[in-house]
Amino acid sequence: VTSHGGVLVEALGVRVLLATTDEALAAALREVWHACLATGDALPDVTVPVSGRTREEALEHATQQVTERAVSARAGDLLMLHAAAVADERGHAVLLVGPSGMGKTTVARTLGCRWRYVTDEACAIDSGGQLLAYPKPLSVKTGSAPKQQRSPESLGLTPADSSASPVGVLLLDRGSQDDTLDVEPLRTVPAVALLAEHTSYLTQLQRPLHRLADLVHAVGGARRVRYGEATDLEPVVAEALEASG
Amino acid sequence: MRWCREPVLDEYAEDGELVVLLPDRRVLALSELASAVLALLAGTAATTDEIAARVAASVAPPTGGQTVTDLESLLLQMSELGLIRAV
Numbered sequence: 001v002t003s004h005g006g007v008l009v010e011a012l013g014v015r016v017l018l019a020t021t022d023e024a025l026a027a028a029l030r031e032v033w034h035a036c037l038a039t040g041d042a043l044p045d046v047t048v049p050v051s052g053r054t055r056e057e058a059l060e061h062a063t064q065q066v067t068e069r070a071v072s073a074r075a076g077d078l079l080m081l082h083a084a085a086v087a088d089e090r091g092h093a094v095l096l097v098g099p100s101g102m103g104k105t106t107v108a109r110t111l112g113c114r115w116r117y118v119t120d121e122a123c124a125i126d127s128g129g130q131l132l133a134y135p136k137p138l139s140v141k142t143g144s145a146p147k148q149q150r151s152p153e154s155l156g157l158t159p160a161d162s163s164a165s166p167v168g169v170l171l172l173d174r175g176s177q178d179d180t181l182d183v184e185p186l187r188t189v190p191a192v193a194l195l196a197e198h199t200s201y202l203t204q205l206q207r208p209l210h211r212l213a214d215l216v217h218a219v220g221g222a223r224r225v226r227y228g229e230a231t232d233l234e235p236v237v238a239e240a241l242e243a244s245g
Numbered sequence: 246m247r248w249c250r251e252p253v254l255d256e257y258a259e260d261g262e263l264v265v266l267l268p269d270r271r272v273l274a275l276s277e278l279a280s281a282v283l284a285l286l287a288g289t290a291a292t293t294d295e296i297a298a299r300v301a302a303s304v305a306p307p308t309g310g311q312t313v314t315d316l317e318s319l320l321l322q323m324s325e326l327g328l329i330r331a332v
Contacts, residue, residue: 189262193274202266209257209266 006050008038011070012078012124012132017044018062025050025058032059032149033066035135035159046073052146060146063137067122070134075201078124078132079211082198084108085118085131085164086237092244093131093164094237095123095219097198098172103230105138107172110230111237112157118164125211129218131166135159166215168240169222170233171195179228183236188213191222248320248329249290250283258284267327278316279323290332293317 006019007029015038018029029050030037048065052058071080084104087093096107108120119134126132138155139147152159171186171194186194192212202208216222219240227233255266263280266272275283281300285291291299297316323329 187262188259189257189264190274192257193264193272196264196266196272202272203254203270207255209255209264209272213257213259 006047007033008044009033009036009066010038011036011066011136012074012122012134014046014070014073015042015044016066016069017047018050018066019047020050020058025055028055028059029062031154032063032137032151034151034153035161046070054146056148057146059137059149060139063139063149067136071122071124071200074124076204076206078126079205079208079215080200080202081123081125081195082121082200083123084111084120085123085166086111086115087118087131087133087160087164088115088241091160091162091164092167092241093118093160094168094170094240095131095166096170096172096233096237097123097195098174099198102172103174104172105140107230107233109138109140109155109157111234112152112155114234115237115241116160117152117157118160125166125215126163127211129166129214130163132163133160135161166219167244168237169195169215169219170236170240171198171222171224172233173224173226175226175228177228179226181228181232181236182226184224184226186222186224188216188221191216194224195222247290247292247332248286248296248324249332250286250329251327253328256283265328269327271327273326273328275328278319279328282316282319282323283328286329293320296320 006017046069050062052061083095083097085093085095105120124132137149142148195212253265261277264274285299
């Protein structure tokens with residue numbers, strides 16, 4: 001427990017205090033949030049009381065609250081996409097965009113074994129087009145609620161430690177396990193409309209559709225990917241990263 | 246009947262296509278014909294006949310199954326979507 005009375009993490013540039021006086025819970029928070037622990041003595045921007053009937057429930061609640069509060073705090077500033085992302089060692093990143101239930105965490109967990117784990121659900125892009133690293137705990141399904149919160153390191157992932165340049169945007173369309181991989185390039189206008197469905201606080205940005213179009217242009221065009229298994233995406237991500245030079 | 250545009254929060258055009266963000270947060274990608282209608286109604290109102298004449302000159306029919314003869318139906322649809330209104 002810090003001098004602030006909890007565990008201080010940094011999410012999307014927002015210092016969030018996970019407030020608890022329970023030493024054991026604080027230790028668990030520190031472990032799962034290891035890649036996002038804040039440094040320095042600056043005061044928190046936001047305080048989230050951590051509570052739950054069980055430790056797992058408290059950890060899951062904390063993960064949800066940190067993301068929600070950080071995204072809310074940066075509304076009108078960052079372009080927020082519901083997306084997972086991985087990056088290579090050069091800091092080139094591929095965003096994998098999709099709604100809840102599309103399997104973004106599984107995708108991030110699978111692809112993060114080969115590349116660096118940027119985030120599994122919240123991609124935030126600044127006005128300069130840089131993707132902020134947010135290597136939050138991954139919420140892993142265990143068959144019953146709540147989901148287990150796991151640090152990226154505990155799953156064998158290497159967390160990204162700095163911002164990255166997007167070089168690929170893939171709109172995920174998960175089919176059945178038997179589906180073969182199908183990659184469809186999208187024109188800019190349909191891509192902007194589809195990406196807009198997976199944003200938060202879009203209307204609070206200045207010229208939000210232009211921000212989305214800028215992203216699409218920066219990566220050389222978005223693509224819709226129908227896939228069966230997360231491993232199917234590996235060659236598509238590899239191609240995007242290799243094509244970025 | 247004369248038509249004019251409803252305000253939008255943002256719009257982006259490329260290659261003759263337009264996507265708009267409406268005040269109720271809906272985002273719509275428009276057909277080439279609908280995009281052309283909105284473009285020509287920018288800052289001005291026009292009758293259905295005026296729109297038909299100007300759109301016919303700027304959009305090669307047929308586009309995506311739509312022809313200029315479908316214009317009246319398209320205008321009503323655009324009105325229902327909150328893109329334009331009768332004045």
